[in-house]
Amino acid sequence: MDASTSHKNLHGEFLRLFLEAERDLYRYVCALLPRPQDAHDVVQETAIALWENFEQFDGSRPFVPWALRFALNKARQHAAREGRRSFILEDEALLEKVVEEQEAQENGFEDKRTLLKQCLEKLPEKPSGLIRGYYWQKESIEQLAHKARSSREAVYKQLQRTRQLLLDCVQRLERREEHLGDSSAS
Amino acid sequence: MKPLDSQFEALVAGYLEGRLTDQDEAVLRTRLHEDSSALSRFVALSDLHALLTGDSALAGQILADGDKSERNGTSNALPKVVPFSSGSRGRFRSRTLLQLAASICIAASALWLCVRPDVSLFREVGGEITGLSLTGFSELVGHEFELKKGLVELRFRQADALVVIEAPAKFTVQDAKTVRIENGRITAHVRDGRQGLRVITPHTDVLDLGTRFGVDVRSGERSEVHVFEGKVEAGAAGGPRKELLSENQAVRYTNESGPQPMDIRAGSFIRPEEMKPLVAGTRNGQVKRALAIHAALKKDPALIGLVDFESRQEGIDIKGARNVQGRFPSFNALEFVDSEDNASLDLHASVSQLTLLSWVRLDQVPDGISSLYHTDGWNKPGQVHWMILKNGQMRFAMFGEAAEEAAASHAHFPESRAPVLGELGRWIHLAAVYDSQQKLVSFFVNGVFDSSVKMTGGLPALLGKAQIGNWNLKDAHGTGNRRFSGRVDELVALSRALSPQEIRAQYEAGTPYQ
Numbered sequence: 001m002d003a004s005t006s007h008k009n010l011h012g013e014f015l016r017l018f019l020e021a022e023r024d025l026y027r028y029v030c031a032l033l034p035r036p037q038d039a040h041d042v043v044q045e046t047a048i049a050l051w052e053n054f055e056q057f058d059g060s061r062p063f064v065p066w067a068l069r070f071a072l073n074k075a076r077q078h079a080a081r082e083g084r085r086s087f088i089l090e091d092e093a094l095l096e097k098v099v100e101e102q103e104a105q106e107n108g109f110e111d112k113r114t115l116l117k118q119c120l121e122k123l124p125e126k127p128s129g130l131i132r133g134y135y136w137q138k139e140s141i142e143q144l145a146h147k148a149r150s151s152r153e154a155v156y157k158q159l160q161r162t163r164q165l166l167l168d169c170v171q172r173l174e175r176r177e178e179h180l181g182d183s184s185a186s
Numbered sequence: 187m188k189p190l191d192s193q194f195e196a197l198v199a200g201y202l203e204g205r206l207t208d209q210d211e212a213v214l215r216t217r218l219h220e221d222s223s224a225l226s227r228f229v230a231l232s233d234l235h236a237l238l239t240g241d242s243a244l245a246g247q248i249l250a251d252g253d254k255s256e257r258n259g260t261s262n263a264l265p266k267v268v269p270f271s272s273g274s275r276g277r278f279r280s281r282t283l284l285q286l287a288a289s290i291c292i293a294a295s296a297l298w299l300c301v302r303p304d305v306s307l308f309r310e311v312g313g314e315i316t317g318l319s320l321t322g323f324s325e326l327v328g329h330e331f332e333l334k335k336g337l338v339e340l341r342f343r344q345a346d347a348l349v350v351i352e353a354p355a356k357f358t359v360q361d362a363k364t365v366r367i368e369n370g371r372i373t374a375h376v377r378d379g380r381q382g383l384r385v386i387t388p389h390t391d392v393l394d395l396g397t398r399f400g401v402d403v404r405s406g407e408r409s410e411v412h413v414f415e416g417k418v419e420a421g422a423a424g425g426p427r428k429e430l431l432s433e434n435q436a437v438r439y440t441n442e443s444g445p446q447p448m449d450i451r452a453g454s455f456i457r458p459e460e461m462k463p464l465v466a467g468t469r470n471g472q473v474k475r476a477l478a479i480h481a482a483l484k485k486d487p488a489l490i491g492l493v494d495f496e497s498r499q500e501g502i503d504i505k506g507a508r509n510v511q512g513r514f515p516s517f518n519a520l521e522f523v524d525s526e527d528n529a530s531l532d533l534h535a536s537v538s539q540l541t542l543l544s545w546v547r548l549d550q551v552p553d554g555i556s557s558l559y560h561t562d563g564w565n566k567p568g569q570v571h572w573m574i575l576k577n578g579q580m581r582f583a584m585f586g587e588a589a590e591e592a593a594a595s596h597a598h599f600p601e602s603r604a605p606v607l608g609e610l611g612r613w614i615h616l617a618a619v620y621d622s623q624q625k626l627v628s629f630f631v632n633g634v635f636d637s638s639v640k641m642t643g644g645l646p647a648l649l650g651k652a653q654i655g656n657w658n659l660k661d662a663h664g665t666g667n668r669r670f671s672g673r674v675d676e677l678v679a680l681s682r683a684l685s686p687q688e689i690r691a692q693y694e695a696g697t698p699y700q
Contacts, residue, residue, distance in 0.1 A: 036239035160199035
């Protein structure tokens with residue numbers, strides 16, 4: 001195998017592993033730096049660092065834990081550079097607890113996406129519009145408050161309630177699926 | 187998990203929105219340290235936030251739906267829809283990949299690597315493929331492949347679908363949404379809300395209408411379409427007539443006839459969700475471990491018989507059953523589909539202790555008894571019948587023997603407590619251990635002890651002429667037709683009672699998953 005082929009194989013292997021781990025990385029970083037732009041930037045910087053160090057990766061070991069170490073370093077560097085404070089990043093013991101809890105809740109994270117879509121479709125128009133505006137159209141709280149003819153505080157409150165609604169809905173569907181799984185197996 | 191107190195919920199919301207004061211942070215930090223339910227709720231809300239902010243596909247679908255309703259005049263003036271361009275995952279993904287691609291391009295001086303393919307290789311397990319040299323960046327459209335061994339998982343970007351193909355297979359990716367398969371087994375998982383993936387075989391043409399489905403093609407013979415979820419439109423190749431197939435429906439097309447309904451064999455297809463543990467298992471050296479313990483078993487002085495279907499084994503007569511890939515790409519298994527499929531052998535033994543071990547993969551929930559290993563007839567003391575019942579429990583029956591206490595589900599044969607059907611569509615390791623001195627039968631599922639059942643007699647176990655999988659002996663009572671639908675990778679019989687630790691070791695070394 002010549003050097004060029006070997007290099008291409010390495011790229012392919014890296015891309016496969018990275019694309020597989022990308023959601024896990026984003027989820028991890030998002031708990032530390034919840035501003036979407038920060039989380040996106042950190043994952044992006046992590047991707048580059050992982051590629052630069054990929055030859056040191058031991059292929060017999062799982063990729064995600066290795067990648068998470070880089071993500072943590074990049075999150076710290078990003079927070080320092082951009083002047084972001086993250087009390088979780090600053091507290092090793094708490095960071096460990098959060099990661100452990102993330103691992104405990106890891107199963108089904110991918111499935112949650114499907115359930116979340118169903119829940120979003122069921123949302124009444126007003127909270128649905130709020131989620132669109134805030135999360136995907138990047139409207140400011142002021143813009144959203146202006147549209148809704150209400151206060152900033154009321155919009156924040158409504159956002160909080162909508163997230164709770166969505167989480168309740170996702171968890172309800174998860175329980176239903178578990179129940180269906182149980183009954184089909186008996 | 188219900189919302190916690192309003193102060194905590196408000197603190198988490200403030201954290202996610204980036205508007206906590208130092209004092210708020212201190213309160214939240216203390217709470218997360220001291221209250222495990224608060225920590226759990228925090229991670230659940232943070233995960234939701236990650237999904238809402240990190241998933242461009244989800245955002246795109248919801249925004250597009252909103253756009254449609256706006257055009258239809260059903261929206262109450264929702265904000266105007268814009269492509270997710272600022273700060274969304276869409277931007278992230280393209281930037282990341284472009285940067286990665288750029289660095290790769292510079293390093294490799296290969297411009298073709300910079301293209302984001304419509305159809306690409308996503309994962310593989312032991313894949314031996316001829317055709318293009320595959321990397322994650324290779325565009326597969328327009329190429330023909332022969333998969334000699336293993337499994338490949340392809341990502342169809344436009345159709346938002348993952349497709350698993352199992353060897354031996356010959357296929358061509360015709361365009362961004364179409365794959366033609368001449369032989370082999372293919373499973374498609376089209377993400378919710380999407381449709382339009384097309385699978386063409388020599389016998390049929392299948393169009394996805396938002397679903398999960400599988401197609402099994404035996405070259406020159408037949409094609410089967412199995413729908414696990416949702417709907418597909420299927421028709422005979424080149425024919426105008428199309429049929430709508432729904433969840434749990436399966437149809438067989440042959441060269442000679444039109445569609446014939448058949449039992450769905452959902453478990454016989456490798457689905458995308460099974461690929462991840464298979465990839466991890468292979469990567470972490472399970473093949474080597476499995477080969478090592480297999481070699482050790484072959485040297486066990488108590489070995490009566492070991493059937494692994496790796497090569498033509500003397501004394502085994504196979505009719506109809508197909509030789510297919512086993513739990514690892516380099517392993518073989520025997521697949522039983524029709525009730526006539528059959529493998530017979532004669533172990534010639536009468537033993538006071540017996541251990542039966544098998545790696546199996548069930549295709550469907552049986553509507554009767556599924557035979558694992560049945561000696562012919564049912565009239566000689568000690569004759570062994572090993573099976574899975576309709577309710578999923580494993581049974582070890584010996585003629586002339588009975589359980590001291592009758593099982594709840596059936597008269598007097600020893601049965602496992604746990605059903606094995608929870609593992610439908612996965613490889614499972616089953617074990618039954620009989621000890622005539624102790625008058626005890628013990629069951630193990632995936633290396634874990636299930637239960638022991640005390641027997642009344644203590645007869646030696648008799649292993650004469652027998653059948654693996656389907657038991658097709660038509661005896662005078664007409665009872666000898668017990669179907670098995672699935673694959674058997676290995677069947678082992680030993681004239682000693684393996685310990686729970688030894689059975690655990692068999693499972694741990696032999697499992698393809700991690």
